[in-house]
Amino acid sequence: MLRAEDLCFSYFNGRVVSHVNLALGTGDLVGLIGPNGSGKTTLLKLLSGVLKPALGHVSLEGREVQALERREIARRVAVVPQELHVPFPFTVREMVSMGRTPYVRPLVGLTAEDRQVVHDVMGATGIGDLAGRDFATLSGGEQQRVIIAMALAQEPRFLLLDEPTVHLDLNHQVEILELIRRLNREKGVAVLAALHDLNLAALYFDRLVLLNRGAIVATGTPTQVLTAARILEVFSASVLVEAHPVTRAPQVTVVPLSQQAAGSRDSGPRI
Secondary structure (H helix, E strand, O other), rough: OEEEEEEEEEEEEEEEEEEEEEEEEOOOEEEEEEEOOOOHHHHHHHHOOOOOOOEEEEEEEEEHHOOOOOHHHOEEEEEEEEOOOOOOOEEEHHHHHHHHHHHHOOOOOHHHHHHHHHHHHHHHHHHHHHHOEEEOOOOOOHHHHHHHHHOOOEEEEEEEEEEEOOOOHHHHHHHHHHHHHHHHHHHOOOEEEEEOOHHHHHHHEEEEEEOOOOOEEEEEEEHOOOOOOHHHHHHHOOEEEEEEEOOOOOOEEEHHHHHOOOOOOOOOOOO
């Protein structure tokens, strides 16, 4: 279990995370949503031990994260950042192999077991054919698969992703989210992913956590969290929330400002 209890954190210009309580267990598939500046990225950094909370604490399988060595955390928690800058020309295989760093002994290098793990996660993420390619020459979707494979090479129990679909075309967004859900289902890796797209979050995640001004204002199934009244309150946007015609997951449609004065007209069942 990765658990945050009464978690608070402040930067110099004010509090960013305020009294957050959150638990992530085996097999969980959770989407973290909220407006820009609501504290999503900061919360992920606190959960992974990169930042130290001002109040409260984060525990990893019953132990205080801040008391653990980075190598020990990295064997259990993997993070996919919003952006990864790679200044040197690494191949895909070399990139994924970096995920084995928490296990590599000094002056020894990768073992046969390490290489097998790298091979397996490249296969699981569908990048085996790209092994010899220069990472910098890949498309955005391919690069994101490589970064996820690098995280999986850590053999984590918890996978934290910060906007894994940012800057991707719609087809690549869907591919990445399908991959994340499949890895969660097949390998039991607990997933917490920060997302901006409410509709994709509702389609692909079992549970949503809604942050606003650093505090959790709602948590539950997508249907429980994504209501028109709550979206108006948090995002200051007038919307219709209707069931997806295939999956029945809630889907959000923005009402243009020019139409709001005339009053809302529902074209389908509201949630």
